Amino acid sequence: MFAEPLVEKTYTGFDFFKLDTFMTDQHRALRLRVQDFVQLVVLPGINPYWDRAEFPREIAMQIADLGIIGGVIRGYGSAGLDPLEVGLTMYELAKGDGSITTFYGVHSGLAMSSIGLLGSDEQRQRWLPDMAALRKIGAFGLTEPLQGSDAVNVRTTARKDGDSYILNGDKRWIGNASIADLLIIWARDEEGAFGGFVIEDPSQVEGLDIQDITGKIGKRAILNADIHLDQVRIPAANRLAKVRSFKDMAKVLGLGRFGVAWEAAGIAAGAFELALDYAKQREQFGKPIAARQLVQQKLVEMATEVSAMQLICFQMTQLLASNQLSEGVASMAKYNNARKARYVTQLARETMGGNGLLVENHVARLMTDAEVVYTYEGTNEINMLIVGRELTGLNAII
Ligand SMILES: Cc1cc2nc3c(=O)[nH]c(=O)nc-3n(C[C@H](O)[C@H](O)[C@H](O)COP(=O)(O)OP(=O)(O)OC[C@H]3O[C@@H](n4cnc5c(N)ncnc54)[C@H](O)[C@@H]3O)c2cc1C
Numbered sequence: 449m450f451a452e453p454l455v456e457k458t459y460t461g462f463d464f465f466k467l468d469t470f471m472t473d474q475h476r477a478l479r480l481r482v483q484d485f486v487q488l489v490v491l492p493g494i495n496p497y498w499d500r501a502e503f504p505r506e507i508a509m510q511i512a513d514l515g516i517i518g519g520v521i522r523g524y525g526s527a528g529l530d531p532l533e534v535g536l537t538m539y540e541l542a543k544g545d546g547s548i549t550t551f552y553g554v555h556s557g558l559a560m561s562s563i564g565l566l567g568s569d570e571q572r573q574r575w576l577p578d579m580a581a582l583r584k585i586g587a588f589g590l591t592e593p594l595q596g597s598d599a600v601n602v603r604t605t606a607r608k609d610g611d612s613y614i615l616n617g618d619k620r621w622i623g624n625a626s627i628a629d630l631l632i633i634w635a636r637d638e639e640g641a642f643g644g645f646v647i648e649d650p651s652q653v654e655g656l657d658i659q660d661i662t663g664k665i666g667k668r669a670i671l672n673a674d675i676h677l678d679q680v681r682i683p684a685a686n687r688l689a690k691v692r693s694f695k696d697m698a699k700v701l702g703l704g705r706f707g708v709a710w711e712a713a714g715i716a717a718g719a720f721e722l723a724l725d726y727a728k729q730r731e732q733f734g735k736p737i738a739a740r741q742l743v744q745q746k747l748v749e750m751a752t753e754v755s756a757m758q759l760i761c762f763q764m765t766q767l768l769a770s771n772q773l774s775e776g777v778a779s780m781a782k783y784n785n786a787r788k789a790r791y792v793t794q795l796a797r798e799t800m801g802g803n804g805l806l807v808e809n810h811v812a813r814l815m816t817d818a819e820v821v822y823t824y825e826g827t828n829e830i831n832m833l834i835v836g837r838e839l840t841g842l843n844a845i846i
Contacts, residue, residue: 459483461543462717462724464755467762471532478529479536481514486544494545495807497669501662503627504669508551512582517556519703521564524576531768535710535761542714543721546817547669549711554623554670555579557707559586561700562632562644568689575630575646584629589619589675590697596620597830597845600694604635604677606645606687613637613645613687615680621824625650625673626658632688633677634697642697644688647680655680666816698775701825705778706768708825712785713757715821719796719814720750726800726809737799746799750792757785776838779831787828789818 459468459479468476489510497504511517518526519534529537541549560579563572563586578584590599604617615633625631631647650656657676664672691697724747727738737743764781767773793815797804804811822828833845 461540462721462751462754463758464751465759467758470762475532475536478516478533479540482516482537482540483543485510485514486540490541490544490548491810494548494669495810495813498545498547498807498813499668501664501668501671503551503671504548505627508548509582511548511552516552517582518560518564518576518580519556519707521560521576521580524564524572525580526560526564526576527580531706531765532762534707535765538707538710539714539717539761542711542817543718545669545813546667546711546715546820549714549817550623550667550670550820553704553707553711554588555582555586557704558588558700559624559628559630559632561703562588562688562697563646565699566644566688566691566696571646571685571689579630585624585627587622587624587628587631588700589622589625589631589633591619591621593618593620593674597827599634602634602636602642604633606635606637606643608638608684609681611684612681613684615645615647615677615682617677619673619675619677621661621672622675623670623672625675626660626671631675633675641692642694644691644697645682646686646688647682648686653680653682666818666820668816702773702775702778704825705782705831706764706773708821709757709764709778709781709785710761712782712789712818712821713754713761715814715818716750716757716785716789716792717754719793719811720747720754722809722811722814723747723750723796723799723804726803730801743799746795750795753788753792757788760784774838776835779826779834779838782825783828783831783835786818786822786831790815790822793818 489507493507516527516537519529522528563575579586592602595602606613606615628650631650633645637643647653655678658673660671660673727743728736730737760781796811797815800811803809807813837843
């Protein structure tokens with residue numbers, strides 16, 4: 449459906465430093481495709497779902513037509529994108545809506561990357577083609593009620609029993625869990641080794657209880673769940689083959705931080721563009737509010753922060769593409785962009801006055817999306833401390 453750009457033939461998003469001129473036609477085409485999806489499908493439809501805190505299945509499933517699922521994974525029906533295409537995808541989706549971005553990020557990023565990077569070839573063959581076509585939805589269960597930032601010390605256990613593993617424990621905040629066909633649970637085995645255990649068809653599995661968390665103020669249209677595992681039996685063949693330590697799995701989190709840094713830039717850019725349009729149209733005291741110095745100060749502040757975020761993302765992507773991206777750089781990008789997204793969305797919200805508080809004008813939704821981004825994929829403090837560790841060689845996290 450979205451094979452060719454439908455709305456715009458040239459990119460109209462904010463791009464003060466002309467980063468578009470450093471992209472290939474392939475990058476531009478992909479960016480326009482995702483932009484069209486956001487303008488034609490996401491923005492017109494998302495707000496009622498957000499209001500009701502309901503997953504917008506009919507919107508989310510159209511992502512299958514965009515050629516973006518599976519990110520950088522090659523083969524198995526996956527999109528086989530390059531790092532800049534992954535970043536641009538996250539950026540453009542986030543300009544529209546954070547819930548859709550997280551649905552994509554959890555399924556295509558966290559869940560598929562876990563299988564793509566850490567599964568055997570047989571496991572990749574078994575699960576990735578259906579996930580790439582969105583016939584099966586994935587979820588990634590790491591966080592627990594008692595182990596958030598300290599997820600390295602997960603309490604969930606996996607005990608070998610013949611050809612099975614028996615899983616026991618609790619997980620919290622797990623995105624897509626209640627709609628997932630494949631739920632990856634991270635746990636420690638009896639030897640203390642870290643492992644990823646894939647639960648297929650969770651709704652049919654005995655001993656598994658999944659309850660959506662209610663009352664969430666950001667990303668309301670993606671459902672996050674509490675999970676209780678009581679003697680859940682899965683085939684031993686469902687343990688991801690290439691992971692024995694938290695460090696092995698951290699490769700997936702590193703890619704996640706890369707994507708979330710782009711996401712934060714997209715949220716901020718989306719809010720800024722809305723505020724700029726509004727300020728040029730809204731008249732008070734006989735003039736557009738954009739003609740006032742105090743309003744221009746906010747607009748310039750937002751434009752500067754968004755540009756800095758874009759430049760960080762662009763250079764981070766060059767580093768990833770040339771195998772030079774360190775954990776600290778990805779964390780610095782996430783740290784900077786998440787906190788700046790919070791700042792920019794608040795400036796955008798206030799520039800739009802009372803209208804900025806209405807979900808129908810989108811910016812309030814983006815502002816609460818920024819709150820979630822500030823906390824997930826490593827909180828702001830944890831990402832800051834990862835940078836600190838790389839700068840000093842001293843670990844201040846534990
Ligand atoms: C909407 C949403 C979606 C999510 N999706 C998923 C998902 O799909 N899968 C999944 O596994 N998880 C998911 N998470 C969980 C997320 O990764 C955690 O919320 C995050 O890691 C923080 O854990 P916590 O909330 O338990 O906070 P805590 O770890 O309890 O932190 C509370 C505060 O203490 C600070 N803190 C903690 N340790 C230190 C330290 N050593 N030094 C300084 N400060 C510290 C933190 O920075 C934070 O400010 C999601 C969370 C949210 C909110």
